[in-house]
Amino acid sequence: MSQLELYQLENGYRYNSDTLFLYDFITDRIRGEILDVGCGCGILGLLVARDSSVILKGIDINPINVQISQYNASVNGITAEFITGDFSEFKSEIKFDFIISNPPFYHSNVIKSPNSHIAKSRYSNSLSLEQFLASCNRNLKPKGVLYFCYDAKQIRDILVLFDKFKLNLTKMKFVYPKINQNAKIVLIEAKKSSKSMCEILPPLVVFDKDEFSIETKEIFKKANTISKVYKC
Template structure:
């Protein structure tokens, strides 16, 4: 895969390995059709998926600056995409999407909140609650459309209840653990709208082997092949 250049704010929210693990989870399937990247940030997830698949990419973010950065990153990498500045909790597209992909904000009210507005919008779920996110996914997916997202593993009970509420059937689930023997911190989800398929529980992803990245994590980073650069406003 060609290297993806990603410009980001020096002092704002910057993508992390969660998005790369989600990209790898999505990559198990060949995607085709209309895709919406929710909370697109610098555009990383949607641009990675668009680089590897024949899709029509749309990105949405509540922050107009993120939309500006995503447009810049799409142009720099020669990837076609439309990026819009809207609140996904109120968004209703004229077209329905085959796929929705997202690393949504999932830090909750119980944590100490950053005073940096750009970081806060991207990290904390008061900018887009889980219920708002899944309601919006149901509203904007085609019948049998597929949702891919990652979320805090500790909130799995609440996630499963809301998936059922919004008629999104969980079809694949994978947990991410920092090290063997440690609790999962992240969960990766595939859910299909109005599906009756059974759920496949995938083997866990272990990030570290001792003090080094595991072989699988290293291969994911290699496949993503991203390089970060500073975006000057």
């Protein structure tokens, strides 16, 4: 794949490996109209659009993120539309085939970053799990698909809310820092109004001793991103 140049704020929230793991989880499965929720610098949607034939739209609560995402789309020759908005209140006239997201999932009771740009991107009080899933249900087409990553410890809350919003867990993969440690995040595929069985994929272990595992290295190689500083 061609290298994706991604401009980001030097002192703001910057994408991390969670988004790259999610990209790998959904690669080759997306077509049609997609919405990237909490798009940040645009990385997730732009990676998918680089690799697949999609109509990409992104939404973020931070106006500067929308500006950067549009710039990154232009730099990489990708057609996309990015809008500023609060996803908890978003209602699109056009429903989406796919919604993709690395939403904020850190609890509000942890010590927060004093950087407002980082805080809005990380903490769930910016967009709660219930608000996120309610809006996904509202904006997906019938049989539409949701891909997102979340804190693995909150899997029970996710499943309870799936029942409430008629979303069915169809695929999941846990991500472990090391083989003898607890899972940190879970990668999830859910379908609206579906009765399909759930497929549990083999786990991803990020590190092999003190270096990235072979699978992690392959994911980074496939993503092929380079980060640059965005000058406001």
